[in-house]
Amino acid sequence: MRDFRKEEEIEKAYDSKLMKRLLRYAQPYWKILLLCIILLLFVTGVELARPYLIRVAIDEHINVMNHAQVVMNEPPAEDVEYVEFRGNYLVRERLLETEYPDLERWQIIRDDGQSFIMEDFHRTPSDIEVGEDGTGYYAEFNGQTRRLTQLADQEYSDFREQDYTGLTGIALFLLSIMIVGFFLNYLQVYILNKTSQRIIFNMRHEVFTHLQKMSLSYFDNNPVGRLVTRVTNDTETLNEMYTGVLVNLFKDLFMLLGIIIIMFSLNAQLALSTFAVLPLVIVVAAFFRKYAREAYRKVRVKLARINSTISENISGMKIIQLFNQQKRKLNEFKKINNEYFDATMRHIFVYAIFRPSMDLLYSLALAILIWYGGGRVVTSALEFGILYAFTDYIRRFFQPINDLTEKYNILQSAMASSERIFKILDTEEDISEPAEPVKLPDRLEGRIEFDDVDFSYDGEEWVLRDINLEIEPGETIALVGATGAGKSSIIKLLSRFYDIQKGSIKIDGTDIRKYPRHELRRHIGVVLQEVFLFTGTVADNITLHRDDISQEEIVEAAEYVNADKFITKLKNGYKHKVTERGSTFSAGEKQLIAFARTLAYDPDILVLDEATANIDTETELLIQDALYKLTENRTTIVIAHRLSTIQHADRIVVLHKGRIREIGDHQELLDQEGIYHDLYQLQYKDQLLQNREDLKKKSS
Structure with a gap:
């Protein structure tokens, strides 16, 4: 698991080279x-339009007492609405x-449910007082007095008619753009997620295809759990990056730029005073970026350790319980678990500081x-409408900044x-396809030659040395030897699961490295x-869907x-469902x-690798008569610990x-009284001792 933790340690918060490679998958x-980005632009425009429209409604239709009325003697030449008044x-x-x-400017004011015209325009202050004397109504404010002309209810309604109409129009327009925005947002989310899933689909397909091309040595050095995580969890993380970060960053950019432009267009001085906190925002974000990356790295390292520990202990639970190691393993796990807990708390602390800091700056x-x-x-x-719009826009301005924590984590x-x-x-594939492949015939003769073959799994410790062996077509060869003698390695080399370091292996006179791997294995x-049985039916596991x-x-x-003797007894026969791994x-x-x-x-060449090792005696008797049919007219290589199963082989090769x-x-090797004779003696010593006892009894 050391390599896994090393991978976590070298990760970066952002790597331009990695990002370029990720973008290549999105290039098609x-x-x-681009359509999603354009849709986001419209969606952002809809969101930014809401505060602006409400500002228009407030300042231009609701709170209109501060607006001057230009007094004309005849209708204006410009095509604008007007009100006839006396x-x-x-x-x-x-x-x-x-x-x-x-021209004169008049103003409409309201007081205690009554409406008045002030013939000398003055923005209505908040402390205005309306009074009445013998000559009519008047208004006092800031030490000044203005005469007022009272309006009838109908006259006031006439003045506000355009406001009623305007508010209705704004409400309908706001509702319309919100509906359009909803559908545009739905379309954008659907298209973006579908595209992202297609990108991840292609990437997952590429990873799985590449794994299928790798030799067995690659899987020897990479645990299955790690590879499964790469194809599933890691690709799904990239899906979040494509949907939540890559494209939505444009939305954040559009939002921030749009808010800045609108706020400065509404009131530049107010915008400057509001954005005075931006330097502090930049400083806090920079500190967060630094410490969040360090905290995240530590969490990932500790998580890798805790995952590997759990995996190892669950896999070896039988041994742990047999040797009463529960307490010691629990103490080991507690230590690693505490380290992960501490790293997680540091990570939480960094995020707990950033979000409230942004909230504090927003409040400031x-x-x-x-x-x-x-x-x-x-x-x-x-x-007032501008002030309202600013409060809404500043809230929206800090939203993408607050979302930075989530986006940074995803990134x-x-x-x-x-x-x-x-x-x-x-x-890279350590077993490459030939540059100029030799096409295999429909049927092979089955002549196999090992010429001075040397092989090592790691390039240091030799598993096979100076292997020279010729196997004639149709011949049955048995490989025997102690554990680690190299028997299984020979058949792995024959199918090119591994490549040799020296010498050559030939089938029908051609080096197997010149054959395409899939064609070579089709004949073996x-x-x-x-x-290994796959999920499916019994028939599927026999044909492998050919x-x-x-x-x-x-x-x-x-x-x-x-095999039909037990298959026909199954509930659905050959269609019987096979559970995972059978x-x-x-x-x-x-x-x-x-x-x-x-x-x-x-196949033209048959390889039996300890094929009868796990079969009981009764079952072994069932297949013994099938072995003759299986090996007839086929070159056969048999690996077995049970010497009884290979005594009828044409030749027996002893590896040490x-x-x-x-x-x-069989008989020649027994007569030599060498390694094979010793193996035979060890396997059948009980039977030989019994035979000797029987002979003694007869002789006595």
Whole structure:
């Protein structure tokens, strides 16, 4: 597990090279992603329009007492709305494009449910007092007195008619753009997620395809759990990066730029005072970026250790319980668990500081806005709608900044995941396909030659040395020897699961490295000691979903190896469902299915790797008569610890410490009284002792 933790330690919060590689996967979909960005632009525009429209509603239709009414003697030449009032034509000054400096300005004010016209325009202060004397109504404010003309209810309604109409229009327009925004946002989210899933689909497919090309040595050095994590969890993390970070960063950018532009266009001084907190925001974000990366790295390292510890202990639980190691293992786990807990708490501390800090800075910006902007509203220097819009925009401005924590976390995870995925993809195949492949014939003769073969799994410790062996077509060769002698290595080399370091292996006179691997393996049938059954039916596990193998051939192959005797007793026969790894079948039954599978593929070369090691005596008797049929007209290599199963082999090859020590048939090797004789004596010593006792009794 050391390598796994090392991967976590070298990860970066952002790596431009990794990002470029990730963007290459998105390149085929750049038009769709560009469409998503354009849709995001419109969605952002809809979101930014809401506060602005509400500002328009407040300042231009609800709170209009501060608006001057230009008094004209005739309807205005400009195409604007006006109100006839006692022989005059009153037009709101804000609606006119042309200035009329010589004309009077009147103002409408409201007090205690009554409406008045003030003929000398003055922005209505908050402390105005309306009174009545013998000559009519008057208004007092700031030590000044203005005469007022009372309006009838209908006259006031006439003045506000355009406001009622405007508010209705704004409400309908706001509702319309929100509905459009909803559908645009739905379309954008759907397209983006579908595209992201397609990108991840392609990446996952590429990783799995690459794994299938790797030799067995790669899987020897990489645990299955780690590889499964790469294909599933790591690719899903990248999916979050494509959807939550890559494209949505444009939305944040559009949002921030749009808010800045709108706020400065509404009131530059108020915008400058509000954005006075931005330097502090930048400083806090910089500190967060530094410490969050360090905290994240430590969490990932400790998480890798805790995962490896759990995996190791669960896998070895039988040994732990047998030797009463529960307490010691629990103490080890407690220590690692505490380290992970401490690292997680440091990570939480960093994030717990950042988010409240941003909230504090947001509150500071809001306080400045209320203090400065609110004061200007009180003095009628600023309209209330603008102040409202600013409070809404400043909240929206800090939203992407607050989301930075989540996006930064996703980005870090994406960099780590992409680094691990690309490490797999960058691992070159150590068994390469031939540059100029030799096409194999439909049937092989089956002549096999090992010429001065040397092989090592790690390049240091030699497993096979100076292997020279010729196997004639149709010949049955048995490989025997102690554990670690190199028997299984020979058949792995024959199928090119590994490549040799020296010498050559030839089939029908051609080096196997010149054959395409998939064609070579199509002619070699292998039955392993540990049979792997896939989820599906019994028939599927015999054919491995090859369409050219008929049901009749399946049954025939099963009958040849006597597998039909138990298959026909199953509930659904050949359609019986096989659970994961064939857990409901005995070792012997799985072995018989493997024999049927090999026979159904009709290979030219047959390899039996300890194929009868896990089969009980009764089952072994069932397949012994099938072995003759299986090996007939096929070159066969048999590896077995049970010497009784290979006594009828044409030749027996004895391996010892990676070298061929003896070759001959059963009786010849016994007569030599060498390694084979010793193995035979060890295996059958009880039987030999019993025979000697019987002879003694007879002689006495």
